[in-house]
Amino acid sequence: MNWIDHQSYIEIYTPEEFNFEECLLFLSRSKQEILHQIKDGYLYKLIKVNQELILCKIGCTQNIILVNFPITPPSKGIREEVASYIWEWFDLDTDLRVFYDAAKQDKILQGFAQKYYGLRIMCIPGLFEALSWAIIGQQINLTFAYILKKRFVENFGESLTLKGDTFWVFPNYEKIATISVEELRELQFSVRKAEYVIGIAKIMANGELTKDLLLGNQNYQQIQKSLMKIRGIGAWSADYVMMKCLHHPSAFPITDVGLHNALKVHLGLGRKPTVEEIKELSVNWGGLQAYATFYLWRSLYE
Secondary structure: EEEEEEOOOEEEEOOOOOOOOHHHHOOOOOOOOOOEEEEEEEEEEEEEEEEEEEEEEEEEEEEEEEEEEEOOOOOHHHHHHHHHHHHOOOOOOOOOOOHHHHHHHOOHHHHHHHHHOOOOOOOOHHHHHHHHHHHOOOOOOHHHHHHHHHHHHHHHOOEEEOOEEHHHEEHHHHHOOOHHHHHHHHHOOOOOHHHHHHHHHHHHHOOOOOOOHHHHHOOOOHHHHHHOOOOOHHHHHHHHHHHHOOOOOOOOOOOOOHHHHHHHHHOOOOOOOHHHHHHHOOHHHHOOOOHHHHHHHHHOOO
16 A cells, blocks of 8 residues: 555555546446545545544545545544555555456457546445445346435444535444344345345354455455355355455456446347356456456446
């Protein structure tokens, strides 16, 4: 992580292959999004560190991310945690040059790599949030998924209000481990989804499931297998979490509807490609499937 602490604000030095505006475009894809706000080119994000709620105002000029604290600057240790969170959120550890070099040789990716240059996977650093969001999004359209997430956060998350704007953090698993299925049913969660989310909260509260434990299994298949042992997590959800939270470059949610739609549009097909066809089309994406998928998703927001 490359950053400088100025006490009242911090500067994060990004790799050359970084485009803040492209990342903001992706982050602004839903008006129902509750976990960040974008105003006048700035990104506002509430982060919880060591039981403290920290509001961040994030801007960027010439590959330097500038983070201000509109309320009061937190302590040095917390400023470092904030820098670390933002570094991970924007996936700044990934060397995009590897992806771009491979994309030049691939007929599907070459145009996208140029067009969205500097776009990074917008990650979900918290494992509970990533797993919950994967479950919330199962078998419903994205609009309704965002509405469910908003209700979930407003009912069980924490918030902070500044000048009439309210900012939220995702509910923690300790809290969700104590609620009932009926409480989520009232928000229009299906019985199954309610059971899955509460079930995950309980195994995380027991210490049986942590991000560090999963990252200890560096092998793609082992991590996928560990995730799929969790009730409610199938192959798509496991790959989604590996891509967005565990930063696994080979994560490939191959059955994803958005991926299928993007390929259909890009290739001018009269129907969505089959999984077998996608396997053939992605033959050059080995070890880069996560970024290939993310750039194809981005093409849907044209």
